[in-house]
Amino acid sequence: MKKGMIKATDAFERIVHWSLAISCIVLMISGLGMMFHSLNFLAVPVGGLKNLKLIHNFTGLFFIASLFFAVLMWWREAGVFEFPEDAEWIKVAGGYLWHVDSVPEVGKYNPGQKMFFLAVAIFGAAMAVSGLMMWFPLSFGAGLVRFMYFLHALGFVVIFAFFFVHLYLGTIGSPGSLPAMTSGWVTRAWLMKQHPKWLKETEHKGRLVVYGKEPAPREGQGHHA
Amino acid sequence: MKGTDFVKLIDTTRCTACRGCQVACKQWNEMPGLRTRNRGSYQNPPDLEWNTWTLVRFQEHENGDGVLQWLFRKDGCMHCTDAGCVKVCPSGALFYTEFGTVGIDRTKCIGCKECLFACPFEVPKYDRATDKVFKCDLCYTRLREGLLPACVKSCPTGALTFGAVDTMLKTAYARVEDLKQDGHPDANVYGDKFVGGTHVLYVLGEKPEIYDSLPQKPAVPLTVIAWKDFLKPLSLLAAGGVILGSFLHYIIHGPKSPDENGDRDAT
Secondary structure, three states, rough: OOOOOOEEOOHHHHHHHHHHHHHHHHHHHHHHHHOHHHHHHHHHHOOOOOHHHHHHHHHHHHHHHHHHHHHHHHHHHOOOOOOOOOHHHOOOOOHHOOOOOOOOOOOOOOOOHHHHHHHHHHHHHHHHHHHHHOOHHHHHEEEEHHHHHHHHHHHHHHHHHHHHHHEEEEEEEEOOHHHHHHOOOEEEHHHHHHHHHHHHHHHHHOOOOEEEOOOOOOOOOOOOO | OOOOOOOOEHHHHHHOOOOOHHHHHHHHHHEEEOOOOOOOOOEEEEEOOOOEOEEEEEEEEEOOOOOEEEEEEEEOOOOOOOOHHHHHOOOOOOOOOOOOOEEOOOOOOOOOOHHHOOOOOOOEEEEEOOOOOOOOOOOOHHHHOOOOHHHHHHHHHOOEEEHHHHHHHHHHHHHHHHHHHOOOOOOOEOOOOOOEEEEEEOOOOOOHOOOOOOOOOOOHHHHHHHHHHHHHHHHHHHHHHHHHHHHHHHHHHHOOOOOOOHHOOOO
């Protein structure tokens, strides 16, 4: 660890993130294996589609638990837009799409991340409800179950697309971001670029945890759950 | 389409409700007869079940003139050309046969029950014990050997006949004409006007709405069409668009990197 690195996330945040991420990926792959006949072969390693269905269903339970903690942990920071600064940020698309001289300073999460969080929270919940009803469809009315199949497919369209946005911006699209979810330590330069408001505020409050420095009076800028 | 489409014609006006077809179906398909309860009707069991793929429905109907009729209708899979069950089946267990009928390969069935909700006729039935779905396959095993479906073979009155689609349609419409001249003004052919045409046709003596459990305008549910014909391709298009967009973003606009001098200590 290099001196001067700053702690951006705590272990609980990262565990919840990866629980959600891994269950989501398993659900998407197993779901695709059942959605497209041409992808039925994805069931071969697990011994057939019936097993793939079971893996999908039980991973769904793990996903629901992860989503519960994710929403509990992040809704306050990532689920609420703040005006006018978030509107200003959206107007210039955060400087991601065209050249912008000055992008409004971002706190812990930028509006794009907030949109991603809300998409995951809302459509994740829709996937949970529809998925559970699809698991036990005979317990519900036919019209309702039919709507749930539709909703499950709609949720997949949204989450599948957002997954790749997240993958790109969490890796090569925004260098320096990935460590926030691996070790939890990020560089000051990355924070100045991506979350300057959070950096300044946390520093002002004396809560910034910097590697190689005296520990701050109180640790943890992570979840407030 | 491979080969000729075949159709089973059910002429309800010739049915005497002997239920020979019900028994023959069970025998050929080796389905058990389970104990049922006397509900005061010959219709037994009360509905199609996983072990009962065809069922004669008994219905007392009083027409406008106060005349009581006893209507019999052999119910079962209609073998749609545009079959909702085949559309939703994730494993390919439900499939179109070379005869245009809808077959079912139960070794592939994963018990997801999606077909139960996609069928406009509520035909597929689920068995909890085997975690499989069952329905009539119009005796696919017999058809492949050049034999008639077991129900047709057993029918003593000619209410059930089987043949190439064109022939059977002609037969059906000719029969309806005869019936109309013979005091059945509402006689009609049921099955050729929806879901791409069914491979089971009815000659009905009365209007379709008179009959129990017979949908007047059966159709693959809109939610199924939205799901399979719209959202399913859209999922790939949207994700593909995002991947392409990300690539273009990377090579045109470039990633959002921290500034060179951003690492200086701000304190």
